[in-house]
Amino acid sequence: MTSELVFVGLGLSGVDGMTVKALNALKECDKIYAEFYTSNLIGTEVSDLAEFIGKEIHVVYRSEVEEGHDIIEDAKTMRVAFVTAGDTMLATTHVDLRIQAVMEGIPVRVFNGISIFSACPTCLGLQPYKFGRTVTLPFLERNYQPKSPYDHIMENKKRGLHTMILLDIRAEELRYMTAKDAIEWLLAGEEKWGEGLITDKTLLCVVSHAGAEDEKVVAGYPRDLLQMDLGAPLQTLVLPGELHFMEAEALVDFAGAPEEIIQDDE
Amino acid sequence: MTSELVFVGLGLSGVDGMTVKALNALKECDKIYAEFYTSNLIGTEVSDLAEFIGKEIHVVYRSEVEEGHDIIEDAKTMRVAFVTAGDTMLATTHVDLRIQAVMEGIPVRVFNGISIFSACPTCLGLQPYKFGRTVTLPFLERNYQPKSPYDHIMENKKRGLHTMILLDIRAEELRYMTAKDAIEWLLAGEEKWGEGLITDKTLLCVVSHAGAEDEKVVAGYPRDLLQMDLGAPLQTLVLPGELHFMEAEALVDFAGAPEEIIQDDE
Numbered sequence A, B: 001m002t003s004e005l006v007f008v009g010l011g012l013s014g015v016d017g018m019t020v021k022a023l024n025a026l027k028e029c030d031k032i033y034a035e036f037y038t039s040n041l042i043g044t045e046v047s048d049l050a051e052f053i054g055k056e057i058h059v060v061y062r063s064e065v066e067e068g069h070d071i072i073e074d075a076k077t078m079r080v081a082f083v084t085a086g087d088t089m090l091a092t093t094h095v096d097l098r099i100q101a102v103m104e105g106i107p108v109r110v111f112n113g114i115s116i117f118s119a120c121p122t123c124l125g126l127q128p129y130k131f132g133r134t135v136t137l138p139f140l141e142r143n144y145q146p147k148s149p150y151d152h153i154m155e156n157k158k159r160g161l162h163t164m165i166l167l168d169i170r171a172e173e174l175r176y177m178t179a180k181d182a183i184e185w186l187l188a189g190e191e192k193w194g195e196g197l198i199t200d201k202t203l204l205c206v207v208s209h210a211g212a213e214d215e216k217v218v219a220g221y222p223r224d225l226l227q228m229d230l231g232a233p234l235q236t237l238v239l240p241g242e243l244h245f246m247e248a249e250a251l252v253d254f255a256g257a258p259e260e261i262i263q264d265d266e
Helices: A020-027 A045-054 A061-068 A069-075 A092-103 A115-124 A148-158 A179-193 A222-227 A244-255 B020-027 B046-053 B061-066 B071-074 B090-101 B115-125 B146-158 B180-192 B220-227 B245-255
Strands: A005-010 A031-035 A078-085 A108-110 A136-138 A165-168 A202-207 A215-221 A235-239 B005-011 B031-035 B079-082 B108-111 B136-137 B161-166 B204-208 B216-220 B233-240
Touching: A005 A020, A005 A069, A005 A244, A020 A061, A020 B020, A031 A045, A031 A069, A045 B031, A045 B115, A061 A069, A061 A092, A069 A078, A069 B090, A078 A092, A092 B245, A115 A202, A115 A215, A115 A235, A115 A244, A115 B115, A136 A148, A136 A222, A136 B216, A148 A165, A148 A179, A148 A235, A165 A179, A179 A202, A179 A222, A179 A235, A179 B031, A202 A222, A215 A222, A215 A244, A215 B079, A244 B090, A244 B245, B005 B020, B005 B090, B020 B046, B020 B079, B020 B108, B031 B071, B046 B079, B061 B090, B071 B079, B071 B090, B079 B090, B090 B108, B090 B245, B108 B220, B115 B161, B115 B204, B115 B216, B115 B233, B115 B245, B146 B161, B146 B180, B161 B180, B180 B204, B180 B233, B204 B220, B216 B220, B216 B245
Parallel strands: A005 A078, A005 A108, A031 A078, A136 A165, B005 B079, B005 B108, B031 B079, B136 B161
Antiparallel strands: A165 A235, A202 A215, A202 A235, B161 B233, B204 B216, B204 B233
């Protein structure tokens, strides 16, 4: 029998957000596993996906993927797909699964999906070359707030770089951090550490449902954004660094940023 | 009549590398413009693409896109698509075109494509969160070698971050910088500036034809890589920063990196 493990990124939204080649590969698989705890497919139910591909989908939880046992065992004698929202291989557990497959001599193919890593700059018209390291903000637990995300954004800012700020997801608890939570996180951090990362005049950008039909893109100052409708999770926050003239223009035109961000001296 | 400008990223390789929703959108367009000077669709001719979509494709050159006149004029009275390899909106001229459309009141839709920005970390099993700013290496002209790429990679390295190094493309002259050119570039830079960015024991990763069926992924030391078959352009070079245990394991298993990069003290 065929032995194979096929990794597929489904993209950000809708059953039709995957590539044509990924769809064709999935149709040829004997069994499809899916995890939605590292990200979620916007506006889509698992049943929609199963119908679109024409195959049953086995949703697996974090612990099952981390163990990997069933998936690897099945892939020894079948063509097995492991699908995720966004791109594949961007979470450590996916890489671990692939390493296990290689160790077992199971052939692997990878079908990339649209990722927030390119969709987010695209939505905003910000140059992807000017993003520094990406930061993830965690939910505050018992009021413990780690300083490292604040420091990492600050390091990027000092170098004139943009920061993409990913927001915590606990899909198994149906908890998705919102952009407003994230802005409050940064304001609380500023109050605590006071290094000038975020002031009343710091421009922030919010992308909700990137790439979906109901995508929403907003740019503005922190206190203004907290008063506005920013859409629903999944959301991404961006703290821009120095803006090229064209980037500033794009933020005004695509995201409604205040016109004063366009410097007259260009 | 319908007025619309639809931006589509075709992905990295093959006609089937675009998303299902992008394909459906293209089938509904009245006119399709394509530019292949910022990137190229691996293993695919324009005629294959035209046949796959079932529409004629008008290939445009850099100057025509920068001017934008025909595209914008057509989009006032038709549903016009502007397609590129990789993702869309990652080049300044795309953003400029979109700004012009917004200014003219032309409705815009964006269909993301698979980008090297997520495919490259995926191929290698490197965590995307640990990449610093991306660098582009230019062809050396009259032996002038700018120092900024060297400095930017160095800054990333000092912070333990990986650097994705994009290689110069002059599609209109059919010139594509190779990974070997890029390694020579770095070695020449080291000889000139001597700040210890690259030594005989600096691990480098080369990704050729990312996401294509003939994708090739190799990791090794500079002098060894120069002796090996690294595949053909389009290629991307990565200079990794500090490696997590799982990343080191992945580079050994997926890219044939020397086993000594796996630290025993983990």
